[in-house]
Amino acid sequence: MLIIPAENTVNWRRPPWVTLGLMMACLLVFLFYQGGDERKLDAALEQYLESDLLALEAPAYEEYLQREIRFEGNQQRVLELQEFQQLQENEDVLWQAATLLLDREFFQYLQQNRDLIWAPAERTWWLEHRSVIEDQWISRMSAYQLGLVPAEFSLYTLITYQFLHGGWGHILGNLLFLFLLGFTVEKALGPGRFLVAYLLCGALSGMVFTVFSSDSQVPLVGASGSISGLMGMYVAIYGLQRIRFFYFLGIYFNYFRAPAIAMLPVWLGKEIYDYWFAGATGIAYMAHAGGLVAGAGLVGLLGQSWLQVKDEFFEPEQEAQDEQFTRAYAQAMASLGRMEFEQARRQFEALRERYPDRPILLEHLYHLAKLRPDLEAYRLRAEELMADAITRHQPEQMVAVWQEYLSKGEAFHPLAPEAHNRVLFASLKRHDFKAAEKAFERMRTRAQPDMVNEACRLLVAEFEKLQMEPKARHYRQLLNPPA
Structure with missing residues (x-):
């Protein structure tokens, strides 16, 4: 019977690069380093028989x-x-x-x-x-050079054995489980800590195997100890949360939900039972058991410090977030339709706090604030929307909001000089000199002299390029007023 966790799906917009890199490393080692083992064995057999x-x-x-x-x-x-x-x-x-x-x-x-x-x-x-x-x-041969031989223990082999495999079936099975478990644990811990924890679990797994097979000359190879560590980390990260598991029994397979950590004693018990009763199968059961305990133990001991799970790990997947956003957005729009403007404002503010990267929410809040141009909130939303438009490289929207605010809210709460200055820069880039001059006139009355002088120099330079000497002369005079 096979039981593996299946709670998450891969987000290919943020690929699990370390997991994929480990898989590629194992495959390259198998193909290009271990690929020479068959030739060495053939030569040894020929010489042995001769x-x-x-x-x-x-x-x-x-x-x-x-x-x-x-x-x-x-x-x-x-x-x-x-x-x-x-x-x-x-x-x-x-x-x-x-x-x-x-x-x-x-x-x-x-x-x-x-x-x-x-x-x-x-x-x-x-x-x-x-x-x-x-x-x-x-x-x-690779297994005797870089494999973990308990009777000839070397520290470096605690790492190197994790990248060796005994055949195509061995490596393909391990790579499959490495991917299924690795992308979730990497998402939870972040790439750097995931890599260190993965290698550490493999090393601890190898040490447990060595303790139980100290006189053995048979080399241990394969990533299964490290992968068992990922299984231990996986269930320890979720703890008592009920998550989905996939199980396979004969030709029958299905899913079930259970508290994540409840599977740890099940997996551990199976490995220990097989170690004592399954006979010599060539499977390193105690390495698996050591990996399970190492993974769960690392999260248990360091889960509040070095191995702390990233906050965003437990956020819903993108599809679920989109569904939640659509539902809450529809409720806010319904409040607008009923002209419950204060209720709609609170709903849009709550949505924006949760989904800050959705610009449509700021636009709705701006339009709601525009209903009362005499209030300070309108100016704050206008400046916020203008800054957001610049961030998203949409100068046209920024200038449009600025022009609208001049007609509705400037008389009550004037915009900051910096806002007019941003409009001036954006308008000059778009060759909208009328808007640029208008922004300059609004800015110069309240801005610091340095800001005004810099704006004058820009206007002079632009009008000189266009050979509009009267305009250039006007701004030169403002830059250097007569004594």
């Missing part, structure tokens, strides 16, 4: 498996022994060789017991030829 090491090691391998069955009670070894004996019956020497070469625990057994297994001549032959294969080929 050296006739199979005849020397095969009897030792059968004895090794039988000892594991007899003294350790390892039932998985029963299946391995049967499979190896079947390969012998079929005379499949290539798969026999691959089995012996890649069983790292068997190789460790040979190193520890070679004096008891073989006579001196055979032991010398084995050391001479097996060591060359190990040094030239096996030790240079």
Whole structure:
């Protein structure tokens, strides 16, 4: 049974760049770095068979498996022994060789017991030829160079193992889950903290795996520990909120809702149960369990400080926001239709506080304020709308609002000199010299001398370009009045 959270959808207007980057890094490592492993393994097998090491090691391998069955009670070894004996019956020497070469625990057994297994001549032959294969080929394969080998623990492999994978099925499955979980957690934490938390979960997951497999020579590879960390962070971020989960059982699948954190013990229990009872499946169950605990623990410990969730994460998705806006906007417009102007003003103000990037709301508030031009609110809304028009690169609207205000509200509450100055600049750019001169006359009576002089210089320059000398002379005289 598979259960994964499915609460969010991807906002491609703000792509999860770090998640996509991690996916690309894993894919590039698999294709271009791990792509050489097959060639190295082929060379190792060819040299192994040419050296006739199979005849020397095969009897030792059968004895090794039988000892594991007899003294350790390892039932998985029963299946391995049967499979190896079947390969012998079929005379499949290539798969026999691959089995012996890649069983790292068997190789460790040979190193520890070679004096008891073989006579001196055979032991010398084995050391001479097996060591060359190990040094030239096996030790240079990606899993043994950058994978996490518990018996040969290195700190740097806590990071590098997360980007290696064991095959196409392994990497495609991990990339799918990395995407499904990563885009949500990245949205919640922000790209920088998400990347650090992802790598830290993978490192902690690897440490847990090492503790439970400290003598193992089998390398750990794959992003599943880090992804388990994302699962732990995901449910810890939502806490007791009921969110949607997707489940798949056989051929049946569906969705259900549950408190997010309630799934953590379910996932954790499954990994621990499989570790004890599933047998040797090649799956790093304790790495998964470690990742789950690491992810949830990091959010639990640092969720109020370094790993604090961004405020906008819990805001509705864009589609839901649009639907809410449309509904509230319709209610405000209905109040306008009933001429309940004060009610409409409060509704539009509430909407603008929630959706500050919607200019239509400011326009409605301006028109409502225009109903009482004698009040200060009209001037404030006019100046606000003019500034917004400049921000949105709409000088025509700014000049139109300015002209309307001059006719309706200027007599009650004059605009600030800065507002007239903005109109002057915008009008000169549009070559609307009539509006520019009008704005200058309004501004000069209340502005500081520096502002007036700067405006004069601009007007002189523009009229000189147009060879309108009388106009240019007029503004030069204002700039330099006679003594």
